[in-house]
Amino acid sequence: MVYVLKVLTNQLSEKILIHAVRHYAIGHWRGEQGLKWSFWVNLILIRALIFALQDWFAPFEGQDHNDHQVAVLLFVFVFHGVVFVWQAVGVVRASEESVRASGYMAPAWATQLTLIIMVFWVLAFTLEAWQMTLRDPDRLEAYAAMEAQRAAKYSVEPSADGKTLTLSGSIERGITRKLDAQLAAYPNTSHIVLSSPGGNIYEARGLSNAIRKNGLNTLVTLECSSSCTTAFIGGAERFLVNGAKLGFHQFRIDAVYSVLNADPLKEQERDKALFIKSGVAAWFVEEMFNSPSSEIWYPNSSKLLAARVVTKVIDRVGEK
Template identity: 25%
Template sequence: MHPDDDGRAYAGEGLATARFPPVEPPVLPGAPPPLPSPSRAAAKPPERRNFLSAHWHGDLSLPVSYWINLVLVTLLARGLLTGLGTLDWQRHPLTWAIAATATAVLICLGIAVWQYVGVWRAAGRSGSGWGVVARIMVVIGCVGSCVGMRTNARVLADMLHASSEQQSWNDFHVRVAADGRAIDASGTMGVGFTDQIEQAFASHAGIHLLRIASRGGSVTEGVELHDFLHAHPDIAVEADGICASACTLAFIGAAQRLATPQAWFGFHQMRSLLATTRSVDYVSEQQDRFKRELHELGATPDFVRLAFARQGNDVYVPDRAELFDNHIITAIDADGRHWQADGWRSEQFLQALRHDPHGRTLAAAFDRIALVQPAIYQQWLQRDLAVPVRPHPAAVARYNDNFWHALDAARARQLEVASTQDVRRYAVSEQQTLEMLRRQLSPSACGRYASGIAITLGSHGGAFRDAVGSGYVALFSGQGTVQLSTPAWRASLGSALRQHQAERWTAHGELADEAHWTAACSRQLATLDQLLAAPGANGDLALRAYLRVR
């Protein structure tokens, strides 16, 4: 018997069938409830972050991260750096500026990293096309920041160089002069230069002279010292040595502006120590102010143009005449005597002699020439004024030639009008000069000099100037004059000239040798002895004529 699929069984064909009830499958038990997930069981509530942290992790929306934290904060950071650039750091040690700028740059660098990371993460979470755009802008911003950091590094390097230069300006000294007449200020005009000068005058109210020697320095210090002198017209300023760059700006602030004979002035364009906008604009404003004040003092447009045409360490150095003509100086202070422009025109050529212990009598002789032979004196002055001042060695040589030619011309003219006493004193001085040359150089040098031939003095130049100076002072004393008889004077000159030629030349008309010059020295000394001993008017004429043709 086989059960059929529907539960019916067949015993065989023709057999009766029996029906069984259907069998129901047993009911299986239900699935067990799911076990709790370990991850869900350990899950905690989302962490609440502050605004800065939320931006860093990209939790903020893309618009907030980009427009607020990137764009707006960048503008604020740039405003901070721009504000630092507007400060006038030159009034203070630049180490302050370096510290402030370096701190600001580091802060801005940290802010930039925070900005770009936050925007990048927020853009990734946004899932929108704007996220791609934001990430592109982040890449561009990173490149720009790298370029900006390079620029900032260069700015800091420039500031370090400027700080090093500024620190080298601290070599100045401000003190009361040894004679108690002035406040001496020397060295570069660094930070505090003007403050120390103001304090010195406040502590010594009886002093009214600032003696300055400076190559320049801080424009700010020059401006402040200029304003101090301008506010105290009772304080005179005197340049003693170099006064260049910012020193010239301070110098013109005084009402009375003096210069010693050795002082010189150097003008050029003002330069900002820093390349910041504020510093550059400040220096430009002060230079324009300087130009206006020079024009107000009476300087010519050409002088102002030349004064600011040079740059860097190149300076324009005007001579004394230009300084007077353009009202840069009001007088020259030479050993306590103040020379105005007219007097200094000639005095400048005698200052070297006045400062030479062996040349003072020659300078005094020229002072006498100005009185007794004014025409010759003016001719000498005009020749010296016409000499180009550069090159300096060539100018000095020309000045020396002009000096001795003028002295000889004045001597020749004065021998015709000087009193007998003055002529004799001059003759005695000539004797002493010949004796000095014979003893200290050689008899041959003595003979050459007596015959009007140039000799090399070497180390004996001082003794020579001492010897001849006193004779010229005596000859140009102006203590009485005489009027010689023209025929007698001409006859005496002719006789003296023939004698002089006989002493100087050989019989063949050639220059004599060393032995001849040695003998000539002795003969001329003997001749002077004879002429000084000769009595009467004829002796006086012969002495004058002999001295005249030598």
Template identity: 35%
Template sequence: MTDRIPLPLPHSFWLHLVLPRAGVLLALVVIGTALRVPVGLLYVLLAADVVLFVKQALRFQASADNHLRGMGGMTLIWGGYLVLLVLVFASISLWWGAFLFAGQPVEPPELFTDRMDRQYAAEYELTLSDDHTSLTFNGTITHGLTKRVTTLMAENPQLDTVILTSIGGHIYEARGFANLIRAKGLNTTVKGDCSSACTLVFAAGTQRGLSPGARLGFHSYALEFGPALLNLDLKKEQDKDRAFFRSQGINESFLIQMFDEPSTGLWYPSRAEAQQVGLLTP
């Protein structure tokens, strides 16, 4: 039996060195970034890669020796050695990354409800003052707000004022927020505009005021999506909230017209009007 004849050096460079190692490096990129492999299995794969790399190097060296015997120059050989050195460092780096990735704790996938809560919470800001006596709400009244405010109020019993800036939003969440304010006997004030469902939250305050330039905006109710839903009567919903305003001492003359403005517009009563009908407290 005769020994295997080494391939010509250029062929060996590509077939024994570059192409197999490129496949290994590509696999290491996947293992180190996307495919989480158990650490024990990584050690087995590492040992197999070391054996493979040694065989690659030996085959290239055999071709290099044969190249020299054929009176070939050293340029191709030194070029192959340089590539071999680069491949060594690349392999070490990727193997290190693969072990680091495998050792990272696996975080459980985010629950759908948690993701939705996070997305809704991004639509508004809740900020406590330094002395924790006032809570500023800025943004859209949306799902999960009542739950968050309940927690904040429980953690900060010294709260006495809620500062509002909002274009409105979900009326059921506004009712929840308003009931919390009324139950705690908190005061409310507006900074900027407080429109639509926000006015219900404002009306819940024991003492109610407007900062300079602030406005209250009122309009009739409308569904956020499409035509009226079954079993939902917008007039009854308006009457329900009109009764809430009445219970907060708002004048009946204002209650009659508070929902007259179409849902596509806003009615901003003047500060004097708001004072006269009881929206603002002395």
């Protein structure tokens, strides 16, 4: 009997609560609760609680709600859709009642301005909720894909006898590590053949340092331009096949956005010091960055020899 009374009491309490909530919701919808209450409690307070609730359940960095997409979208539909419409309609009707009762338009205007701002705020939280359901990318996988994309732009291949490594393609991030790995695999390497239009200046300096550290000779059979010449100058002996070209121009940043702490002029000065250290004549160093970045200066072999950029011009590969 006691159990039955408890069940009946609980059911009655639930009915009373449901009736009270329904009565409250209808009262706001009709604008019957007064402008102050409708505005500050039913609009501002409840909306703030909804925003806080969304922030509370937002995924941490590196996580997502992709597996709970239906629940998130249902939350958006209910709280940023149905509930917001209920809030907005009730506040508008309450402001209209306030104008009819007092004759003052200012409260109605303030309410409408707040609702306009609130619409954009709700849209922003709706977009954020949708973004929560997007699968968080695997950063390691994305990094590996980026590395593979860069690696596809260059190659460092050994000759049949393992005494020469041919570096061709764009100078990209990671190419110095590739050269180091190949030098470890082919310890008898004595020459590096360079065939590149240039690329990342920091990697070019890395190549130059690796070439210099290992006492390797550099050789150009076709063309080595831009930052490739920085790698070339690291050679103990620097050979140029007759008809091959070394190209120089002013440094530039290949980006459509501003790069922090990047100064092409300072980088040019660093490379000037590197060329001087390698025995290149000062007059050539002052001249090699005169061409604008959109053009390339190809000095002839006589000038390259006179400036000690090239130590020897040869007719064919293998000539000493």
